[in-house]
Amino acid sequence: MDMTCGSRILLLAVALLCALLAADSAVVERTFHVGNLTVSRLCERRIITAVNGTLPGPTMRVREGDTLLVHVVNLSPYNISIHWHGVFQKQSGWADGANMITQCPIRPGGSYNYRFNVSGQEGTLWWHAHTSFLRATVHGALIIRPRNHSFPFRKPYRQVPILLGEWWNADVVDVEKQAFLTGGGIVNISNAFTINGKPGHLYTRCKNRMYKLEVVAGKTYLLRIINSAITSQLFFKIAGHAFTVVAVDASYTKPYDTDVVVIAPGQTVDALIVTDAPSARYYMAARPYFSSLNGPPSFDNTTATAIMRYTDADDEPPQMPRMPAFNDTSTAHRFYTNLTGLRRSGAPTVPLEVEEHMFVTFVLGVLPCDPAQLVCNRSRGTLGASMNNVSFLFPTAMSLLEAHFRGFHAEYQSDFPDRPPAMFDFTNNSLNTDPRLAPLLRTQRGTKVKKVKYNATVEMVLQNTAIIGIDNHPLHLHGFNFFVLAQGFGNYNATTARSRYNLVDPQVRNTIGVPAEGWAVIRFVANNPGVWIMHCHLEQHVPLGLATVFVQQTSAESAAAGALACGGNGNGRGSCLVEQGMAVEMELSSEESRRLLWAVTEKKYISYDALKGDSVPCSKPGVPYYNCHTFPTAGPYTRGCQVISGCRGDTP
Template identity: 45%
Template sequence: MKSRSLPVAVAAAVVFFLSATVVLAAAAVVEHTFVVSQMNMTHLCKETLVTVVNRQLPGPTVEVTEGDSVAVHVVNKSPNNITIHWHGVKQRLNCWADGVPMITQCPILPNHNFTYRFDVTGQEGTLWWHAHVSSLRATLHGAFIIRPRHGASSYPFPKPHREIPIVIGEWWGLDLAQVARDMALNIFTDYSSASTINGKLGDLFNCSGIAEDGYVLDVEPGKIYLLRVINAALFSEYYLKIAGHKFTVVAADANYVTPYTTDVIAIAPGETVDALVVADAPPGRYYMVTKPNQAPLPDTQTPEYTTRGMVQYSSSHSPRNGTATLRSSRRSGDMTVAPKMPDQHDTITSFYFHANLTSLRHMRLTPVPTRVDERLFITLGLGSICRRGQFCKRGESNETILVATMNNVSFQLPAMTTPLLEAHYYHTDGMGTLQELPNKPPRAFNFTDPALIPFGPKEERLEPTSKATVVRRFRHGATVEMVFQSTGILQGDSNPMHLHGHDMFVLAQGLGNYDAAKDVAKYNIVNPPVKNTVVVPNLGWAAVRFVADNPGVWYMHCHYEFHLAMGMMAVFIVEDGSTVDTTLSPPPMDFPTCGHDSNLMPNELYLRTKKSEVSRVMESKS
């Protein structure tokens, strides 16, 4: 099948998808055991102790069918506290399984176990799981694939010959726990050593002249392949290309999109993209290249690395091992074809890639709510707080601590011994110390002025900020519209904003400063893309809308690790509804504790929880 015929085939599959009557298969319970431990791995002539699941990097792929229940037994044999976040899984009425330390649960301590149990309903496509503790998600991550309950034949695109997770990541020749401690101390001098595709560094990196192994995808001429692309990196948005081939993008963040043909995929940390590739090039070898982008000067420049794997046609009869393949091709003169990549500072390609995504219109697509109950205008940027007292010298001064902010407030965990979710659920003391996330920043200015990026007098007056446990409460069912505005204060980056427990309609995006008088007219309320991670463009804005219909305590944060560590986050609290079906369930009986109630056996804690739940529901409904 030629690539030019793929969109036609996709259109035909969409028609079938919209009109087919299917018989649903029975749901199952999918169980996994995740043993978190440390092991030595050697790359770039250096042995590094890394924390992994089941001695794999990336970790095991969790494959489920829509409607299944999942039980993942986490056995923590590492020296680190651990939680696992199921990125993009909505966790309906089950915020307890969301896996954010001290927000939804106490961490799993070393030599302790915990089982995450949750249902996967109303979702199909590619998500992923990762640690939500410090920087450990760089090595603790894996794919989470949700297949249609009625089989691959019901995909709204041609049935692929194979489905392949492509996990883009980074290799750190450093102690990641130390990297996290450094960031907490405002030390930002730690960088990754390489980029990876499915854990392999590729032949652009070598040890004493011997090329590192690269990922190799073997294909058969004429076959269709579904690449499930995941960006698990801590710091970089990537461009992905395969020489001589095009992608047909069919889904993003486990939501189907109108098929979109392109030769490049832009994917930021936290995002997933599903794309079809037809093996219709002349038989041979073709590089699969991932290249990170970053904001141009005057933004801070950091070491970021391109890596590459290979797409190899089976008819070429070449070795499967990536390194051997490259050496063989050099000896024979059969050169591997490389794609022309965007420039490292080309951020507009990402802007247009995301702007070209629209939702596939089908019977299960939820319409965009037209009535808006709450509106937030949220600026994203950096700032500083004084190390001692209220007054200090700003700019390049050791008297300040650099922080990341939302509406000029940097998030900090409250001084509580229980997670926020438990405090909210049981109405315990401590919730009164929380600060409401403001509707807008404290002052208006030219948010995207490039002169604010470097230290200097212009940014210093805007630099002072504060730290607080910022939350926003929403009544159940409220429609919330948020405009994220990137600012130039000490940085010009894009910001991939991830909301736990909900998907967002991405209504519009733009460059420069948001102007409601003209930009509301650009809103797509017919078929906007639906995402759990929204890329706010470099020195630009993105407008989103979501329905707060999942009760619980949910993180909203930037998925760049240094922004997360510096406080670019807030907590969204969604209240219970008026029925049992819209009320948060009680915590599981083996829920981890942080010292309180540690003298209670799990069954005693569970019984007390059930009694409390009955009383709480009766009081709230009376």
């Protein structure tokens, strides 16, 4: 056989393998109806906002490489967007669901289709509302199973999502509004914690208000634990059983044995348990971890319970685990710092060369009073939160993604500082009375972003402070995973801290709990073009301004053709309603427009598939595209052309 023939056979084999792998991938399609749901909790009936009539919402199950298509229909009275927490959104940044960052919200009565590919990720992620406090009841698990290989640990008998949450005997939107009308930003303490939506027997004896898990003796179970709470880190234990942690934030870890899981809002933990205890009933329990306390507890210091019951167990009272104290910092720190990443073929390695160095402080400070606040001390101001003394101001006219790709640079400033305005004794609580720190108390509002070049390595020192208040801040970065190189207490000291950097097998996360009165160092590669917010996952801190945005640049800027735009913004855009499944092709109005389109640099047309009920964007001359051509899709390559000649006005 000659080399030419051999090469052809090899190419044919590779092509066939690729075709088989592609054929194995699927489009997983679901519909979310967001609306009112009446539920009973703590012996009271309440109307909440929920998805498909359940709390928690539906669990999404896909395989790595699948495409997820979710039709969100907003039947609620509130604006809504859905964030797919931890999904990279490669070349689909408009589907990230960050309200006013990557999209404008879905208005009441409106709908939007989220379509994105889930590649290069496997494990436990989740989805939740990214508007106000609605994620307290609008959330659910997103499970990504491996494709063409097994787990790097023993195969579990069953996989069980465990969502830890919070419950208020009130409308959570009203809870948020009440906190900020006074200018204090202090959220009313929740009435209960929950396990899979139910608080358990330690609160009341209301019938059937506790989650129950039945298990078979001698089996291994994989618990996919998610902290969907709004305001609290949590301890989680099961009486008489230990955990083996095998992944965090959908990234595998070296197996870590522990009797307690510590988990911050936004984080996920995959943990194995073996049902090798005597047949009985055992409580699962979750209670808050609150690492600093000045005066009486200002948090929900209660415990949620659920029951794990062996199939052949009698009805004796369940055994209760011994929970850590709410301020057991040593237990929490030991859990967080003992986790290491699993080194395996194909896993990312820590980049050693750093192009962008950032030192970022988190400060609770003071802002000028907002005219909408009912009560505010005009001389002292209102509570604000900041990163490097900048309190992030969310845009209102259009999303940052749209503003960036359409070149509306007046909507934001590209000068987010790499360092705080002054270096001081960050964690010294007595400095609150030092007049020299008065300028740091006065934070500034601004829509400031950090621009980073494609493929640049970014290292961030995340430093907590003790100004006004002390808190653990769980920081979540959209669009990327990061390596956790080190964590510690006190003020970050480069000389001593760098000797502790784990550059070999650090844990990989998308959300990190920066210790109260402490610091953490993370490092990531900016390899995902788009506009990505980084924010505190204590929900009350986001409207206070504890956020910033990374704008990932490329050599050829691109636009989000699928983004949901704000209505009535005067941009002259409109939409055409798709009456049946169609392929859509849009003609670009100029060479400049071609440069603006996502992943398209040299084409006159951009095309994508649309489904019945989709709103196809089109425009007047002078903006990126102005003529929508649709092709009914009886088959994948049908091209019976139909030209849409008009639009129906500004996109609602």
